[in-house]
Amino acid sequence: MALSVSSLAAALSHLSLPSTSTSKPHQASLLRLRPSTSSRTVSLALRASAAEAAEPAEAGLPAEEVVAVEEEAEEDAPLGIALRKYVKQRLPGGFAAQRITATGRRKTAIARVVLQEGTGKVFINFRDAKEYLQGNPMWMEYCKVPLVTLGFENNYDVFVKVHGGGLSGQAQAICLGVARALVKISTANKVPLRSEGLLTRDTRIVERKKAGLKKARKRPQFSKR
DSSP states (O other): OHHHHHHHHHHHHHHHHHHHHHHHHHHHHHHHHHHHHHHHHHHHHHHHHHHHHHHHHHHTSOHHHHHHHHHHHHHHSOHHHHHHHHHHHHSTTOGGGOSSEEEEEETTEEEEEEEEESSSOEEETTEEHHHHTTTOHHHHHHHHHHHHHHTOTTTEEEEEEEESSOHHHHHHHHHHHHHHHHHHHOGGGHHHHHHTTTTSOOOOOOOOOOTTSSSSSOOOOOOOO
């Protein structure tokens, strides 16, 4: 019986060892996690203090340096915002309040055009024409064909609001709108523009798809059997 008691005591001692050994790694892991969270809070506090320190430094600058910083910020502003402000300054009261206006159409595109004396710049939907038309030389040429025909390519600035259709149709709608606006400036411009076909509205549009067909006129293949 003594041997059996000693063997049981030895077995119980072996069983108690894993419980003590498993508790230590958990404590160690918890101790390792705590410094990492504290380091994050310390780094965030350092960043916040650095930002707060930068604000008084800028506030203490002389007036000339402050103006220089503001000018640099304006230069870094998006170009689209500057162009929008410029167009609104040139068109007080909006497109409808201008004297020389005309409307051009092509396919499903509708363009409202305003002409003002200038240096030949073209703005479409408050953006530069080259950027709006993706640098396509043919579409850019459409916008200036009426001006080039009369030799006014450097005499007028063109402001356009256009919607509907694609870029090709919009460019041709702008061409018609510019030609009509030039006729409003002087009726003498009508003859050369008419001879070049720039005052004729192109009425061609995409024919609608029909029911039972693949496209406007394309039919499915006929099968006799």
